[in-house]
Amino acid sequence: MxxxxxxxxxxxxxxxxxxxxxxxxxxxxxxxxxxxxxxxxxxxxxxxxxxxxxxxxxxxxxxxxxxxxxxxxxxxxxxxxxxxxxxxxxxxxVIEPGARAAIKATQSNHVAIIGTENTIHSQAYEHALIRIKPNIDTTAVACPKFVPLIESGNFVLEEAKEIVEESLEFINHYPTIDTLILGCTHYPIIQSLIEEVVGPRVTVLSSAxxxxxxxxxxxxxxxxxxxxxxxxxxxxxxxxxxxxxxxxxxxxxxxxxxxxxxxxxxx
The missing domain is CATH 3.40.50.1860 (Rossmann fold)
Incomplete structure (x- = not known):
């Protein structure tokens, strides 16, 4: 023990x-x-x-x-x-816990997932979400620029906000999305910036x-x-x-x- x-x-x-x-x-x-x-x-x-x-x-x-x-x-x-x-x-x-948190949070039944290319390609979050709630709507997008940005330590610069805005622009095309899973444990380090970009209508979730x-x-x-x-x-x-x-x-x-x-x- x-x-x-x-x-x-x-x-x-x-x-x-x-x-x-x-x-x-x-x-x-x-x-x-x-x-x-x-x-x-x-x-x-x-x-x-x-x-x-x-x-x-x-x-x-x-x-x-x-x-x-x-x-x-x-x-x-x-x-x-x-x-x-x-x-x-x-x-x-960290995927199953993150999926459960999203199911609890969403009211519109439309959940977005951002993550690395491998995570998004694997569809692991979609599979986890569907196992819990088969009729859930999902939109998954890779954000490959986020991890190098965070690992560099330069995530407080104006350039960081531009990268986040560019990567999350897809949210504007889906008005029903009300929940965003941070499908990479690096992403919560810039969660406040992500929340600023997506606005108050979207609940941003970490699996931690x-x-x-x-x-x-x-x-x-x-x-x-x-x-x-x-x-x-x-x-x-x-x-x-x-x-x-x-x-x-x-x-x-x-x-x-x-x-x-x-x-x-x-x-």
Whole structure:
């Protein structure tokens, strides 16, 4: 029960999920690995994504993690079932929780999804939404410029707003859309900008909160809750790339000032 929970992502985006997990489960210990060196995953080939995801998983398994959270929509879409079948621990992705949140939120029954090219091409969100509500209307659009923008750390510049406006212009053509799923865990980092662009008629959703609920439910189901209720662990953050964007985000945005940060190499 005192073993850590592993969280993986292609870069800094999964910090949105880590932040929410830490908020909901403050007694748990988390180890986060972001593969910023090879980010973004969204435009890479399926075999590459599978290989890179397994390399991250194998690295975290050395820490005897008790649960794995795939805080990457692309990896969730392409590798989740394979990981579930082959790992001896519970594995959670971010797509099903995001779909459930959208079903709860929509009043018009028309949900838009934005994500990486791989996530959108996989239609994983559409499948998840239809499994819950077969008559749901969906519109899915890839936004390949978002992840490089966020990973660069330059998302507060005027250029960022222009990129967001251009990428989300399709919303104006669908007046019935009232819910937008951020189908990439990087996107919540610019959620305020996205909300400004789409306006008040569209509810913008991240899967982080629902993912936290699911992790909590599985910890209860498998009797894996951390036994020591007094001890508080700060997350350990590993990255394969440069540290500066992680450093800024963990301290200025996600209140993870005391989390350790270390560069690693994956083979």
């Amino acid at each position: 005192e073993r850590p929970i592993g969280v993986i992502d292609s870069g800094v985006g999964g910090l949105t999920v880590l932040h929410e997990l830490k908020r909901q489960l403050p007694k748990e210990q988390f180890i986060y690995l972001g593969d910023t060196l090879r980010c973004p995953y969204g435009s890479k080939g399926e075999e590459e994504v599978i290989q890179y995801t397994w390399e991250m998983v194998n690295y975290l398994m050395k820490f005897d993690i008790k649960m794995l959270v795939i805080a990457c929509n692309t990896a969730t879409a392409l590798v989740l079932e394979q990981l579930k079948q082959n790992l001896p621990i519970p594995v959670i992705g 909160v629902e993912t936290g609920f699911e992790v909590s439910t599985l910890l209860t189901f498998y009797n894996l809750y951390h036994a020591n209720t007094e001890e508080i662990h700060e997350p350990a953050i590993f990255t394969t790339g440069k540290l500066h964007v992680f450093q800024r985000l963990k301290e200025d945005i996600f209140q993870l000032k005391n989390a350790s940060l270390k560069h690693i190499t994956l083979s």
